[in-house]
Amino acid sequence: MRILLADDHPMIRTAIDVLLRETRFEIVGTAASGEETLEQIQQLGPDAVLLDLQMPGGSGMEVLRNLSHGGKRPKVILLTAAIDDSSMLEAKALKVDGIVLKNSDPAYLLECLELVERGGSWIDPEIGERIADLANRFDSHRPALAPRERELIRCVARGLRNREIAEQLGVTEGTVKVYLHAVFDKLGVKNRTELAIRADEFLAESYLRG
Amino acid sequence: MGRGFRHPSGRVIALGRLLLAFLFLVAIMIDINQPAKAPAATYALLIGYFVFAATIVVVTWKNWWFDAQVAGPAHAVDIVIFTVLVFLTEGYTSPYFIFFIFLLLAPAIRWGWRETALTAILVTLLYLVVGLLAATSHQQFEVYRFVIRTSQLVIVSLILIWFGINRWRPNLGDGGGLLSEPSLDKSPLETGLRAAMLSIGAAKGSIVWRERGETEAKTYTIENGALMEGELQKAALTAAVTGPFLYQLSKNRALARDPERNLRALIPRDAIPRDTRIKLHLSEGLAVALQVATGEGQLFLESVPDLSLDHIDLGEQLGSNVAAHIQRHSLLRAVEESAEARSRLSLARDLHDSVVQFLAGAAFRLEAMKRSAISGRALGPELNELKELVLEEQGELRSFITAMRGGSEIALRDLIRDLQALADRLSRHWNVECDLSATPADMMIPTQLHLDAHQLMREAVANAVRHAGAKIIRIACDAARDRLRLEFVNDGAGFPAFGDRLEPPQSLKERVEQAGGALELSRGMDVTKLSISLPIAAGGRA
Numbered sequence: 001m002r003i004l005l006a007d008d009h010p011m012i013r014t015a016i017d018v019l020l021r022e023t024r025f026e027i028v029g030t031a032a033s034g035e036e037t038l039e040q041i042q043q044l045g046p047d048a049v050l051l052d053l054q055m056p057g058g059s060g061m062e063v064l065r066n067l068s069h070g071g072k073r074p075k076v077i078l079l080t081a082a083i084d085d086s087s088m089l090e091a092k093a094l095k096v097d098g099i100v101l102k103n104s105d106p107a108y109l110l111e112c113l114e115l116v117e118r119g120g121s122w123i124d125p126e127i128g129e130r131i132a133d134l135a136n137r138f139d140s141h142r143p144a145l146a147p148r149e150r151e152l153i154r155c156v157a158r159g160l161r162n163r164e165i166a167e168q169l170g171v172t173e174g175t176v177k178v179y180l181h182a183v184f185d186k187l188g189v190k191n192r193t194e195l196a197i198r199a200d201e202f203l204a205e206s207y208l209r210g
Numbered sequence: 211m212g213r214g215f216r217h218p219s220g221r222v223i224a225l226g227r228l229l230l231a232f233l234f235l236v237a238i239m240i241d242i243n244q245p246a247k248a249p250a251a252t253y254a255l256l257i258g259y260f261v262f263a264a265t266i267v268v269v270t271w272k273n274w275w276f277d278a279q280v281a282g283p284a285h286a287v288d289i290v291i292f293t294v295l296v297f298l299t300e301g302y303t304s305p306y307f308i309f310f311i312f313l314l315l316a317p318a319i320r321w322g323w324r325e326t327a328l329t330a331i332l333v334t335l336l337y338l339v340v341g342l343l344a345a346t347s348h349q350q351f352e353v354y355r356f357v358i359r360t361s362q363l364v365i366v367s368l369i370l371i372w373f374g375i376n377r378w379r380p381n382l383g384d385g386g387g388l389l390s391e392p393s394l395d396k397s398p399l400e401t402g403l404r405a406a407m408l409s410i411g412a413a414k415g416s417i418v419w420r421e422r423g424e425t426e427a428k429t430y431t432i433e434n435g436a437l438m439e440g441e442l443q444k445a446a447l448t449a450a451v452t453g454p455f456l457y458q459l460s461k462n463r464a465l466a467r468d469p470e471r472n473l474r475a476l477i478p479r480d481a482i483p484r485d486t487r488i489k490l491h492l493s494e495g496l497a498v499a500l501q502v503a504t505g506e507g508q509l510f511l512e513s514v515p516d517l518s519l520d521h522i523d524l525g526e527q528l529g530s531n532v533a534a535h536i537q538r539h540s541l542l543r544a545v546e547e548s549a550e551a552r553s554r555l556s557l558a559r560d561l562h563d564s565v566v567q568f569l570a571g572a573a574f575r576l577e578a579m580k581r582s583a584i585s586g587r588a589l590g591p592e593l594n595e596l597k598e599l600v601l602e603e604q605g606e607l608r609s610f611i612t613a614m615r616g617g618s619e620i621a622l623r624d625l626i627r628d629l630q631a632l633a634d635r636l637s638r639h640w641n642v643e644c645d646l647s648a649t650p651a652d653m654m655i656p657t658q659l660h661l662d663a664h665q666l667m668r669e670a671v672a673n674a675v676r677h678a679g680a681k682i683i684r685i686a687c688d689a690a691r692d693r694l695r696l697e698f699v700n701d702g703a704g705f706p707a708f709g710d711r712l713e714p715p716q717s718l719k720e721r722v723e724q725a726g727g728a729l730e731l732s733r734g735m736d737v738t739k740l741s742i743s744l745p746i747a748a749g750g751r752a
Binding site for chain 2: 011081
């Protein structure tokens with residue numbers, strides 16, 4: 001399986017290169033930023049991408065969203081040191097092929113690659129437990145969120161102002177205000193600060209709902 | 211009270227002057243015995259004064275600037291007119307007394323007791339001079355009436371001077387400066403209580419305070435300088451009385467003012483909860499309700515010298531001063547906690563970017579070696595490489611910990627030494643030529659700046675290599691009195707541009723902004739220059 005390794009940390013890149021050297025997995029290219037990853041996928045057409053979440057120039061999640069919007073995409077395995085609940089569930093909703101935590105047993109990476117190569121999917125046991133735990137805490141009374149509303153919540157959580165959100169979503173500032181109030185009502189939050197603080201919880205629930 | 215009596219003092223004085231001038235003019239016209247002397251001059255003077263008073267009303271009605279400008283000259287004119295009218299008129303229509311009151315009230319309302327006293331002395335002297343002049347020129351001069359009037363002038367003067375001195379609000383102060391700057395090391399409740407006691411000379415004071423959302427309340431009592439702290443379970447702070455009130459529990463008395471400033475009697479047990487009365491051993495004093503966003507409470511000031519109804523007015527000011535102090539303290543605490551949270555996040559990010567990634571990489575290397583060992587390959591070179599990497603990371607971690615342990619400041623020379631070692635490591639790490647030139651100076655810098663400079667250098671070099679494909683990176687470091695400057699010049703391809711503006715990497719930008727610094731990116735002569743300026747002052751962080 002031809003793999004593109006997208007991670008900005010040289011130690012990780014070298015280590016994975018060494019780890020896969022004697023296996024049937026071949027690293028055909030490396031990338032150190034989100035933009036570079038997308039370029040390399042276009043150029044090299046790898047079978048799979050080992051994708052770090054925290055990279056400069058567009059995070060791993062942005063790369064995954066981008067790939068999911070297109071047609072055929074390579075298999076995507078997230079390789080990350082930490083992942084928040086909403087990103088974890090969003091990645092699952094975007095049908096990521098594998099999630100491996102960097103702090104787990106390194107043998108898991110090989111296990112994951114083998115399973116993904118055979119067409120399966122592999123989720124780190126720790127992540128699996130977290131997803132099950134979140135499903136138990138799921139508030140079934142809360143209404144579902146539309147993709148646009150999720151995007152708005154992500155912008156608020158990043159601390160963007162209405163003008164910046166409007167630019168990002170390609171709408172007017174007035175529309176952003178209307179969206180925001182609709183989201184406040186829907187989720188029963190009092191203000192922007194509460195929405196920003198609880199964004200991860202709302203997004204996670206929304207992805208769990210499917 | 212309606213809007214009708216809510217006017218600025220300057221307007222009230224101007225209107226008073228106009229009404230007095232009109233009244234005297236009419237009174238003199240009606241009284242056939244007046245003017246006693248020089249009728250034409252008296253009428254001319256009164257008409258002129260009336261026109262003058264009307265002009266002042268018009269000019270100052272909505273103009274505080276003119277009001278301030280004409281206040282002094284108008285007051286001088288009033289004194290002169292008073293003196294001349296006293297000389298020119300006699301009998302019951304003579305404007306002697308009410309005019310004198312007006313002359314003293316005006317400075318008492320507008321300025322203070324000194325101006326009131328000066329006016330009183332001047333007017334009394336002028337009255338004496340006019341009296342003596344009248345005595346020498348007029349055969350029917352009544353000495354008895356003159357003496358009585360002079361005595362009345364002196365008594366009224368003393369009362370109005372007292373009024374000027376005892377206008378409470380300007381004289382309350384801030385409790386001996388205790389409330390001027392909240393200190394995070396001291397409880398704002400204790401400081402507020404001490405300041406309130408100092409303001410009115412109370413020998414005993416207590417404060418009961420409950421944070422928003424809590425059921426328990428804290429109590430502080432200061433008596434003879436000693437502080438006693440306590441707690442009240444399920445404290446019921448009174449909601450019925452929101453303003454200050456006087457209380458005398460032994461006689462079951464309490465008095466407050468209503469919104470119209472009328473006095474109203476209260477039942478002390480309604481105004482002060484039983485638990486509070488017992489816990490704080492309250493007897494007689496002034497109670498002030500305290501309300502801020504973070505909580506509510508009550509202040510009790512006892513053994514107050516000359517406790518009087520005036521203290522109810524004073525209590526309002528006292529309550530707002532203490533509440534403002536508690537609020538300022540809460541804000542300061544929030545700012546400090548926010549700064550601490552930012553430091554924690556910054557530290558977490560640094561550890562994630564360095565130690566966590568390194569350990570994860572090392573684990574993958576070990577897994578690779580384990581597999582190599584199973585297939586019988588030699589592990590020597592790989593083990594040596596990993597050992598070198600571990601030693602390098604250990605060195606970096608050690609300098610990081612040393613900087614953290616070394617207290618709040620570190621020598622600039624030590625920073626430069628560490629940055630030089632980092633430049634060597636980065637050269638090997640990225641396989642590029644990376645060197646640092648610096649001008650050492652004998653100065654100390656905050657430890658946080660040491661950590662920021664390290665991480666910025668690491669990120670700047672990584673970005674130059676990854677994004678721009680740089681092979682040579684020259685780093686300059688120098689420090690002025692208040693700023694540390696780091697300059698990175700690389701031979702790479704350049705950063706992405708938005709129009710004419712080069713866009714620095716977001717993570718680098720965020721880190722610089724968090725450190726309270728500035729970042730500049732420029733391109734020319736086939737090199738890219740990144741200049742970072744960081745504040746040396748400890749409070750520089752955003």
